[in-house]
Amino acid sequence: MKLKMTQIAVFGLISMSFSVFAEELTGRDIMLKVDQQSDVRTAINDTKMTLINNRGQTREREVMRYEKSYDGAGGIDKKTLIIFNYPADIRGTGLLLWSYTDPEKDDDRWLYLPALKRIRRIAGESKNDYFMGTDFTYDDMGARNIDDDNHTLLGKEVLNGEECYKIESVAKKKNDLYSKKISWVLPEKWVIVKVEFYDKSDALLKELTVSDVRKVDNIWTGHVLFMDNFAKSHQTKIEVRKVEYNCDISDQVFTQTTLQRGRVQ
Amino acid sequence: MKRGVILMAILWVGLDFLPAEVEFHGLLRHHSAFRIAEPSDALVLRNRLRLNSELWSGDVYGFASVDFLNDAVVDNQTELNLREAYLDIYGAWVDFRIGKQQVVWGKADGYFINDIVNPLDLSLFLLQDFDDIRMATTMLNTKFHHGNYSLELLVIPEFRPMNIDFEGNWAFRRPDSVAIPNPATSMIGEKMNIPMVYPESSLPECSVKNFEYGLKLNMFLLGTDISLIYFKAREDQPVMQKEIVINPGSALPGFEMRLTPTHPWFTFYGLNFSRPVGMWVIRGEGGYYPKRSYDTKYFTTQVDGLTEKPFFQSMVGVEYQLTADLNIAVQAIQERILDYEEAIVTDEVANLGTVLLKGSFRNETIQPMWLTLYHFSNDSYLSRIMIDWKYSDSFTITFGTDILGGRADTIFGQFDKNDNLYLKLRYDF
Numbered sequence: 001m002k003l004k005m006t007q008i009a010v011f012g013l014i015s016m017s018f019s020v021f022a023e024e025l026t027g028r029d030i031m032l033k034v035d036q037q038s039d040v041r042t043a044i045n046d047t048k049m050t051l052i053n054n055r056g057q058t059r060e061r062e063v064m065r066y067e068k069s070y071d072g073a074g075g076i077d078k079k080t081l082i083i084f085n086y087p088a089d090i091r092g093t094g095l096l097l098w099s100y101t102d103p104e105k106d107d108d109r110w111l112y113l114p115a116l117k118r119i120r121r122i123a124g125e126s127k128n129d130y131f132m133g134t135d136f137t138y139d140d141m142g143a144r145n146i147d148d149d150n151h152t153l154l155g156k157e158v159l160n161g162e163e164c165y166k167i168e169s170v171a172k173k174k175n176d177l178y179s180k181k182i183s184w185v186l187p188e189k190w191v192i193v194k195v196e197f198y199d200k201s202d203a204l205l206k207e208l209t210v211s212d213v214r215k216v217d218n219i220w221t222g223h224v225l226f227m228d229n230f231a232k233s234h235q236t237k238i239e240v241r242k243v244e245y246n247c248d249i250s251d252q253v254f255t256q257t258t259l260q261r262g263r264v265q
Numbered sequence: 266m267k268r269g270v271i272l273m274a275i276l277w278v279g280l281d282f283l284p285a286e287v288e289f290h291g292l293l294r295h296h297s298a299f300r301i302a303e304p305s306d307a308l309v310l311r312n313r314l315r316l317n318s319e320l321w322s323g324d325v326y327g328f329a330s331v332d333f334l335n336d337a338v339v340d341n342q343t344e345l346n347l348r349e350a351y352l353d354i355y356g357a358w359v360d361f362r363i364g365k366q367q368v369v370w371g372k373a374d375g376y377f378i379n380d381i382v383n384p385l386d387l388s389l390f391l392l393q394d395f396d397d398i399r400m401a402t403t404m405l406n407t408k409f410h411h412g413n414y415s416l417e418l419l420v421i422p423e424f425r426p427m428n429i430d431f432e433g434n435w436a437f438r439r440p441d442s443v444a445i446p447n448p449a450t451s452m453i454g455e456k457m458n459i460p461m462v463y464p465e466s467s468l469p470e471c472s473v474k475n476f477e478y479g480l481k482l483n484m485f486l487l488g489t490d491i492s493l494i495y496f497k498a499r500e501d502q503p504v505m506q507k508e509i510v511i512n513p514g515s516a517l518p519g520f521e522m523r524l525t526p527t528h529p530w531f532t533f534y535g536l537n538f539s540r541p542v543g544m545w546v547i548r549g550e551g552g553y554y555p556k557r558s559y560d561t562k563y564f565t566t567q568v569d570g571l572t573e574k575p576f577f578q579s580m581v582g583v584e585y586q587l588t589a590d591l592n593i594a595v596q597a598i599q600e601r602i603l604d605y606e607e608a609i610v611t612d613e614v615a616n617l618g619t620v621l622l623k624g625s626f627r628n629e630t631i632q633p634m635w636l637t638l639y640h641f642s643n644d645s646y647l648s649r650i651m652i653d654w655k656y657s658d659s660f661t662i663t664f665g666t667d668i669l670g671g672r673a674d675t676i677f678g679q680f681d682k683n684d685n686l687y688l689k690l691r692y693d694f
Contacts, residue, residue, distance in 0.1 A: 088292075088694070089292070109541075117367055117369040123542075123543065133628040252410070261360075
């Protein structure tokens with residue numbers, strides 16, 4: 001299993017063009033298609049995040065993200081390192097995530113805060129916390145196992161002039177932040193272009209839209225992600241400035257040693 | 266120090282000609298604190314300009330940080346202070362960091378058990394940020410790493426003692442006189458008061474025999490982060506060598522007690538661990554000193570009034586995410602002198618507890634915090650309530666209060682009159 005679906009939603013990864021006629025597909029089949037076409041061994045993203053409050057004031061973050069798929073070797077699905085390069089007061093702040101193929105096993109997470117000069121362990125189950133002031137939760141930022149949710153195909157719907165599959169995903173675990181998510185998937189590109197997140201009372205909590213979908217290294221990649229958090233009247237825009245796939249990344253990058261360095265050579 | 270700053274400046278300018286990236290940033294911070302009780306005077310009026318520079322070129326990284334510090338309450342003089350200056354060289358299996366640096370080996374919040382590499386600056390007691398309380402030391406820090414294991418080796422040629430003030434608002438208590446048995450009438454148990462004098466500390470010279478060493482083995486095993494620590498160093502906090510001498514300045518034959526600060530060697534063995542369990546994170550520290558010096562109640566002209574005993578400190582803590590915006594961390598700490606003797610002045614056991622409640626609201630722009638350290642053995646405490654408001658990425662306003670209490674001879678109680686309200690303004694650039 002390579003880099004996964006939620007990550008596609010969040011960081012615009014993937015989906016190779018896969019021309020099939022999929023009238024008989026179920027919701028899970030479609031999500032699996034999206035997942036299966038995400039045949040990326042590694043990825044490096046250079047992104048800019050803009051945080052926008054209800055008065056239109058903005059704060060900016062520049063973030064490097066490194067990911068490597070382990071295909072279940074040693075039970076590990078994927079390792080991710082996220083490092084903040086800007087602004088100065090959080091420069092060097094980093095998050096290391098190891099996710100596992102066993103859906104019952106919590107991720108291992110470490111957070112490094114340069115001001116404390118100390119690596120802190122974060123509870124693996126704290127997936128529902130918002131990440132570094134953004135409108136993305138740790139779970140949104142990481143990988144989500146396709147079988148963490150039950151997927152139902154609701155039908156097809158035209159979005160921005162393109163016909164999309166509309167799929168409802170309901171978390172199997174009761175403690176998930178969202179009661180359900182509704183995703184719009186482009187069938188030709190197998191890219192998720194919109195997700196609605198609903199809270200426990202089935203009210204619309206957040207809406208993610210993915211735009212500027214372009215091929216990078218023959219992989220369809222969303223370059224602009226916009227999360228509108230209705231509950232907090234706050235928005236986060238992620239612009240992917242540069243993305244590389246299937247490049248060599250040493251295993252050493254995904255260790256506490258690199259996390260503490262605050263940068264990758 | 267000035268020589269160090271100039272050297273760093275030359276190095277930085279020189280490296281500018283190499284194919285390297287250089288960045289400059291810093292902060293400007295104002296910190297004022299006023300006593301709550303009468304006379305409501307200023308306890309701190311401090312302005313700090315910090316300039317940081319970073320340089321990287323391939324596997325080489327350099328960092329230098331300089332503070333310009335003005336404290337209107339202390340002396341109103343502007344000091345120039347090289348906070349940190351080091352060069353990193355990264356390799357496939359070994360990293361080097363050489364220069365003036367901070368090394369954090371502990372896991373406890375607000376307490377120093379295994380975090381003993383750098384001496385502390387307690388000139389404002391615990392009012393400063395921890396980044397400023399820990400004083401950087403010049404050393405060679407070598408880190409061997411492979412997968413889930415790493416081994417850190419420290420060689421520290423420079424000795425820096427703890428910075429403690431004996432004058433001013435945050436002065437540590439130091440008695441002027443002491444009662445000792447009167448040699449003339451000791452048979453009937455009569456005592457006499459003699460003055461206490463405190464000569465300046467003489468620091469160990471910088472030579473190989475005075476180098477301090479540290480080792481830390483880090484592992485990630487079965488979902489648990491574990492560290493084993495060995496440290497051979499000198500006490501940062503002075504041990505007072507007592508000596509009763511005839512006061513040469515006295516017209517009449519008289520005695521005085523001379524307390525000379527010394528920094529004896531100690532050996533330290535430590536263990537850290539942390540592990541998440543569901544929504545909880547459990548962490549702990551333990552530190553064992555086979556030999557530490559303690560004051561005793563008995564001293565004569567022949568005895569220095571010190572005894573050496575093993576000492577053990579431990580902390581067990583849990584952290585829990587109460588809500589998406591609220592986190593609580595609770596710690597139980599115990600300090601114990603082993604093989605205890607009644608003559609020792611310090612209590613055999615000290616039990617402390619800490620509670621840290623931290624919030625993060627409005628996308629981390631409003632961050633309240635409540636930290637309490639309570640010393641159960643002598644009922645003294647420090648309680649801090651503060652709120653950070655991040656007005657923008659560059660500008661942060663902090664408002665808070667420190668409440669200290671307990672008997673006058675306790676660590677927190679000695680500053681009982683220093684309950685204060687404080688304001689910090691910080692501009693990052």
